[in-house]
Each structure stands twice: as C-alpha cells, then as structure tokens.
Amino acid sequence: MTTVRALIATTVKKSWLISQLDVNNAFLHGDLNEEVYMQVPPGLVLEKPGLVCKLNKSLYGLKHASRQWYAKLTEALYSRGYTHSMYDYSLFYKRNGSDSVYIAVYVDDVLFLHEQFKIKDLGQLHYFLGLEVMYKEDVIIISQRKFALNLLKEYDCLEHKTCSSPLDPNVKLKAKEGAVLQDSTYYRKLVGKLNFLTNTRLDIAYGVQHLSQFMQKPREPHLKAAFHLLRYLKNDPTLGIFMSKDGDHTVRAYCDSDWAACLDSRRSISGYLALLGNSPIRWKSKKQETISLSSAEPEYRALRKVVGELVWLRMLFEELTVPFSLPISVYCDSQSALHIARNPVFHKRTKHIEVECHFVRDQLQAGLISLQHIRTDDQLADVLTKPFTGIKHSAALGKLSVFATPPT
Incomplete structure (x- = not known):
C-alpha cells in the first residue's frame, strides 16, 4: 500500500491524470504450465465413464490462477514496452520523452491492452482497494470513510x-x-x-x-x-490523509521509540513516519525484537528501521521521476541515539548493539541521510509509540495532514 500512496502523492504534485480500469475475468487469461485436472462439470455427458477434464487455462479458485494471471499480464506489458519496477513488482512504467505512464498490477491501460484483454474503463480513480479517493481543488484526499x-x-x-x-x-x-x-x-x-x-x-x-x-x-x-x-x-469516521499540490518534493522522516513500555516483555515500541512534502506516505508502529538496556538503544533501533525504509523509497521515487535532493532529513528527539550514529567508536555501553543497526552510520557517511535533533513536542512519530490524551492527540492530527473529509 506504500507504493499506492506514493503514486497518489506524486500524481497530485505533478498534476498527472490517474484512472482506474478493470480487466474482465482476469484469472481466466492465465496459461497453465502444470498438469491440472478437474471433475466433469454437472450436465456434461461423456461417451466413456471415468474421464476427467484437463485444464488448459486457469480458473477462479485454482491456487495457480493469480500467479498465472500475473505472468500473462507481465508478458503483455513487456510486449508494449513497459518495464518492471526493480523496487516493487506490482508496478510497471513506460517513458516516452517527457511523458510517463505508470501501471500497478491491478490497473491496466485501456489504450495498450484492449487487443489482448477485454477491459472496462472505470474513469477517474475514486474507489480502490478499499480506499476512497476524493479530489478537492489542489488536494487529493484518501480515506476509508465507508x-x-x-x-x-x-x-x-x-x-x-x-x-x-x-x-x-x-x-x-x-x-x-x-x-x-x-x-x-x-x-x-x-x-x-x-x-x-x-x-x-x-x-x-x-x-x-x-x-x-x-x-x-x-x-x-x-x-x-x-x-x-x-x-x-x-x-469522526471521515478522517483521511490530505495530499496537497504544493511544490515541495522534499522527503523527510521522523522516528521515535518508548523504552520498555510493554508490561509483559519489557520490549520497546518503535514508530516512524516518512513524508513527501507534507503528505504522509509510509508509517509504522511495531514492537522491537529485543530488550533494550538503555533509553538510547530503542531510539537507535528505530533509526535503523526508518533508514532502511528510506533507502527503498529513494529508489522508488527515482523510478517515479520525483525530484528530491539528498540528504534526507531524519528527525529524532534522542541526542544519545544521534551520538551513537555519528560516532563509529565502540563503547562498553553500546558495543552489544547489533551490527545491523550500524547500517545507519553507513547511510549517514554515504550522504543519503542527515540526522537532525527535534524537540519531543515537535516529534511527529510520537503518536506511533504511545497513547495520547484527547487534547494532545487532536493537536497531532493536523501536523500529520489527517483531517476530516469534506462532504461530496
């Protein structure tokens, strides 16, 4: 779903058109590479008893159906000059000079595929994978109101x-x-x-x-x-994400963690948030795998998680031709965690931290990220690590670009 949000955020910022189409009986197009047999359907009379049917094409309910449909669709898109995304196999793209077309596996282009598949044009995207998409002036709003x-x-x-x-x-x-x-x-x-x-x-x-x-x-x-x-x-069941058409293509991220808040395991909760401009496109709240011995450790592990996500997002946005500059600012409210990331020397209090966490140092030295300290009151990822009171929670929503969806 991150790719979908990234596509929609890019769409509104670049004023692209976004349409939704549907392939009729998609799973029936797949070719079977394995031998699959089925019982004779009721009503079909055979000359000899005991015969069964051998399938040449996929059927709905067959475990191979979705995979074979994906292979058939991929073949069709390749034949029309589309390229697979290296960073999300549900995404294809084609470029012709300054023009670009992006297709997710659940969306087909009617102009290029109508000769091979029967396609229904559903018009401008409004409802997709349970997400409601609304267009208001220079804003696209994604919600799940229904x-x-x-x-x-x-x-x-x-x-x-x-x-x-x-x-x-x-x-x-x-x-x-x-x-x-x-x-x-x-x-x-x-x-x-x-x-x-x-x-x-x-x-x-x-x-x-x-x-x-x-x-x-x-x-x-x-x-x-x-x-x-x-x-x-x-x-307010109408709350949704507002993705604005501003000129800000800056990618920035926030990460935070509590310390040993789980009363059963004493493990910490990490939270991180990545934004394109002011539009949130990726977020996560998750319990960490190990117990931390100090408050700096879970913050450093949260850094590791968000930096790994930023490596992937950078490559995805490059394919989407989103112009953003490096380094990507990562905001953390723990001075101790920032010190661990910036100082490659092992100390007795930090030498036990997993080697994979020092991936942050590598990306810092490579110039992908810059680490910024932020006050706890301004930490957007704080809402992903602990429960807030009502007043504080409401105040955080506007900073996260989460607003009530206006009536249609």
Missing part, C-alpha cells in the same frame, strides 16, 4: 458515546489479566479490520499495534480497549 462506518454498524457502535483518543492512556493492558474471551475469533476479526483501517488512519496505528499483541489469547480488558478504539472512530 469502511469505518460499516465497521461501526457491524459492531453496533453507531449509538455509543465517542472517545477523544484511540486508547485510554490510563489503562495498562497485560496479556494475562482479565477473563479469557469465550470466542477469541470475535476479537481477532475486529482487530484485523481495525488493522486494515491503518492504511489511511495513521492516528490509530499505535492503538491497533497494541491490541494486536493479544491475538493469541484475548481477554475482556483487551476487547474493552478495542471497543474504546471503535468509539474513537465514531468521533
């Missing part, structure tokens, strides 16, 4: 009181406190749907990450916290 409203309706939350923050900062959840739920599937299904909402709702990314820790054996306090998040969604 999905959020359906979710509230499914769990009977339309009449509930609203909450001003995704999680109650005064409630500390533990894995083994409270009565075990009789139906754990109910909780898992709810959290899974909330996780899908994080494709546009980075304001709930930390809350969903926190709830996801209890999927194995959910308990009543966990379900109560999940419904607290639903009540927060009811507060």
